[in-house]
Amino acid sequence: MSFDPNGVGVANGNIFGFPVNEEQAEIVIIPIPWDVTASYSKGTSRGPEAILKASTQLDFFHPKLDQAYDIKVFMTAISQEWLAINDAYNTQTAPYFEALEREGEEVALAQFADLIQDINEAHQVLKSHLKERASGLLQKGKCVGVLGGEHSVPLGLLEALGEHYKEISILQIDAHADLRKAYEGFEQSHASIMYNAVQLDSVSGLVQVGIRDYCDEEQKFAQNHPKIQTFYDWALKEENYQGTNWETQCAAIISALSDNVYISWDIDGLLPYLCPHTGTPVPGGFEVKEIGYLLFQLAEAGKRIVGFDLNEVSPGPQGDWDANVGARCLWQLVCATQKSRL
16 A cells, blocks of 8 residues: 555544554554552543544655655554553552642652552563563664653663663653652553663663753752753753853753653643643743754754653643644654654
8 A cells, every 4th residue: 555645534444544564663652541649639640542633634755755655653552451451550540640749748648559560560560561572673773652641650661672772872852850759659651761761781871851840859869960961941941041052051951961862741831721631730931843843953964863752742631732742743753753763
């Protein structure tokens, strides 16, 4: 089946409607419908399906990549089994999150200790499954991305990449630092992904961009950790006000990264009007085109994108704005990744 870049998108089950299967693909995206540790607002478990549906509505010309529509990208099936497990745990954790707010962490943790242990064990299985799946794809020479779901989900991919490459650095686009340890009792919380990531020996550096919502403990952890460099949103904006442009700031960000780069893009790194239903929206952030510029500057600087994730897209109760924006962010990631591999 051929693809007509000027025609109507065909919902053939693959991302963007591209006529590519897993064997043919150079980039494989694994969707993970999971949002069990999200306590403020649920819905990101439905992000992968919503983005898949919205993805065929894009046009596939890209000014920075010739014949972008020829990219051999494939998205694997969304696991209905894990979605069902996710939904069952969400029903069980609702009283726990209520107890956290009503009675405090010490009381709630003791009351729901068995449930928290069960979820931590399930999360370990989820991580192991992803690591095994990603490792097999990496051995075949494919680039792997993860589509969440909450931000906890890509840890298995990072572990697989750590065994495949001697050294990688992480570029994190996010409103939150995600440097909490076992937040609310969850060892792989969405608020702990980067704390867990910097424990990996193969991760030589974490470069955070757009961070604007964090606690004192996270700030001190980042400040004192030799692997972490943070470009806070407020600091970037102050530089803008004083005359420093985004091109110069991107150069500083890119210079802090190693040759092999993993991109972790939390949708709440964007301005909230672009992702109004995400789990924890925060004022401030970026336009999609600003992050797109950063990604392509990175590729043009000779860095190689070895993997990526896009997470925290929540479709909301009606309309498809969040999914539409999410699909366009995923397209930027795919195109920049392809550019970096040429």
